Amino acid sequence: MNVTRGFTGRPRVHDPGLPPGQYDAGDDWPVLSAEVTPDLAPADWSFGIDGLVERPHTWDWDAAHALPASAYDGDIHCVTGWSKFGVRFGGVSLDAFFRMVRPHGSATHVLARSHTGYTTGLPLADLTGGRAWIVWEYDGAPLPPEHGGPARLLVPHLYFWKSAKWIAGLTLLDHDEPGFWERNGYHARGNPWQEQRYSGD
Amino acid sequence: MTETTTPALAIPFGPGVTARRFAVPGRIAVSPQAATAWQTATLTGIRRETPHAATFRLAVPRWAGHLPGQHLMLRLTAEDGYTAQRHYSMASAPDGSGHIELTLDHVPDGEVSGWFHTVARPGDTVEVRGPLSGFFAWPGDRPALLLGAGSGIVPLMSMVRHHRARGLTVPLRMLVSARSPGELIYARELGPETRTVFTRVAPPNVPVGRMTAAHVAPLLAEQPPGGWEAYVCGSNGFAEHASRLLVEAGQPVERIRIERFG
Numbered sequence: 001m002n003v004t005r006g007f008t009g010r011p012r013v014h015d016p017g018l019p020p021g022q023y024d025a026g027d028d029w030p031v032l033s034a035e036v037t038p039d040l041a042p043a044d045w046s047f048g049i050d051g052l053v054e055r056p057h058t059w060d061w062d063a064a065h066a067l068p069a070s071a072y073d074g075d076i077h078c079v080t081g082w083s084k085f086g087v088r089f090g091g092v093s094l095d096a097f098f099r100m101v102r103p104h105g106s107a108t109h110v111l112a113r114s115h116t117g118y119t120t121g122l123p124l125a126d127l128t129g130g131r132a133w134i135v136w137e138y139d140g141a142p143l144p145p146e147h148g149g150p151a152r153l154l155v156p157h158l159y160f161w162k163s164a165k166w167i168a169g170l171t172l173l174d175h176d177e178p179g180f181w182e183r184n185g186y187h188a189r190g191n192p193w194q195e196q197r198y199s200g201d
Numbered sequence: 202m203t204e205t206t207t208p209a210l211a212i213p214f215g216p217g218v219t220a221r222r223f224a225v226p227g228r229i230a231v232s233p234q235a236a237t238a239w240q241t242a243t244l245t246g247i248r249r250e251t252p253h254a255a256t257f258r259l260a261v262p263r264w265a266g267h268l269p270g271q272h273l274m275l276r277l278t279a280e281d282g283y284t285a286q287r288h289y290s291m292a293s294a295p296d297g298s299g300h301i302e303l304t305l306d307h308v309p310d311g312e313v314s315g316w317f318h319t320v321a322r323p324g325d326t327v328e329v330r331g332p333l334s335g336f337f338a339w340p341g342d343r344p345a346l347l348l349g350a351g352s353g354i355v356p357l358m359s360m361v362r363h364h365r366a367r368g369l370t371v372p373l374r375m376l377v378s379a380r381s382p383g384e385l386i387y388a389r390e391l392g393p394e395t396r397t398v399f400t401r402v403a404p405p406n407v408p409v410g411r412m413t414a415a416h417v418a419p420l421l422a423e424q425p426p427g428g429w430e431a432y433v434c435g436s437n438g439f440a441e442h443a444s445r446l447l448v449e450a451g452q453p454v455e456r457i458r459i460e461r462f463g
């Protein structure tokens with residue numbers, strides 16, 4: 001251990017919900033997108049799933065909202081170090097979308113893409129089983145544009161760069177395809193509990 | 202390096218502005234080894250920049266080298282094993298000296314910046330890993346248009362310093378916003394490449410106010426061969442404002458790179 005002389009740090013609050021190396025951002029919700037926030041109206045938004053599926057499909061705003069509503073109440077974790085507790089997002093579970101497109105058995109990974117061109121790669125298993133959503137509400141109100149509105153991907157058990165803002169679609173693949181940050185040195189999976197920040201962690 | 206953009210799907214980016222879908226291409230390859238390994242860095246000097254910001258010079262003997270615009274992760278460890286880690290941009294240009302410089306704002310209640318500003322002295326050691334991320338890097342190849350506010354000037358200054366140190370001739374312009382002349386970091390180092398905007402207090406005969414289209418338009422009117430690569434750094438509020446000014450002035454969205462604090 002490489003102790004820093006005179007460093008005491010914040011008061012220790014034992015919080016079993018805080019992954020290693022993270023701090024509680026409290027009421028802050030930093031915005032860290034690397035691109036210009038798009039002015040994307042719900043009417044111009046769409047979400048499609050293609051690649052290794054039986055029936056590729058694209059939903060518009062109304063069609064996506066016609067699926068069964070589902071909410072996430074819990075925490076989110078950003079690779080830059082902050083975590084945010086007790087957030088509430090509303091939308092639709094990705095399972096509902098997958099039921100309609102029927103992924104092939106050969107699909108192992110997903111490349112998520114945004115309406116801006118942002119991409120991120122994830123294992124398919126991280127997007128199924130009630131652990132991932134397409135969300136358009138935050139705290140009961142429409143998701144603000146700088147946080148990914150009108151709709152974003154939400155994968156709260158992974159670092160938040162995986163939860164692509166302004167989500168446009170998912171492509172199911174039989175291999176891992178690095179996205180924007182993964183090509184910039186960040187981890188292929190990004191599990192905050194294993195502190196998978198960078199490639200090689 | 203060749204970059205391709207996808208000319209599909211028109212997306213509205215504000216009134217009267219339509220942008221193509223873009224590919225936010227990275228600028229350089231990043232070494233996974235450098236990103237993973239923690240190294241000991243020894244503080245060798247502290248230089249005050251403004252009442253709230255100071256520059257900390259660190260000796261990192263095994264530093265892999267960086268490009269202007271890249272950042273690192275820095276970690277402090279308490280005696281009980283508690284650690285705090287933060288991302289900071291390099292302020293210094295790459296110079297192969299085995300030293301790097303970071304300029305840190307003293308954030309109210311900031312446990313890491315607070316340590317640097319009130320406890321740290323030469324000889325102290327911290328840990329760093331990096332350099333990280335190639336997205337905001339500027340290798341010195343393309344004309345660069347730099348917009349920053351507050352300590353958002355830090356990675357941009359690395360680019361300006363690199364431009365000077367290498368005697369580069371590729372066009373480079375910087376537009377920086379500060380609350381007051383006293384809060385303008387690197388004020389003495391800024392040259393003819395830089396225009397400043399003061400938001401609260403300005404010198405005599407200089408208007409006080411926010412960065413506006415009138416500041417950005419002249420920069421985009423002078424289009425260098427190949428066009429500008431724009432780099433925006435600051436708070437989220439500034440980044441949103443400045444990036445919109447750039448888009449409205451005609452800068453292509455796929456050539457606006459944004460680094461926001463947080």
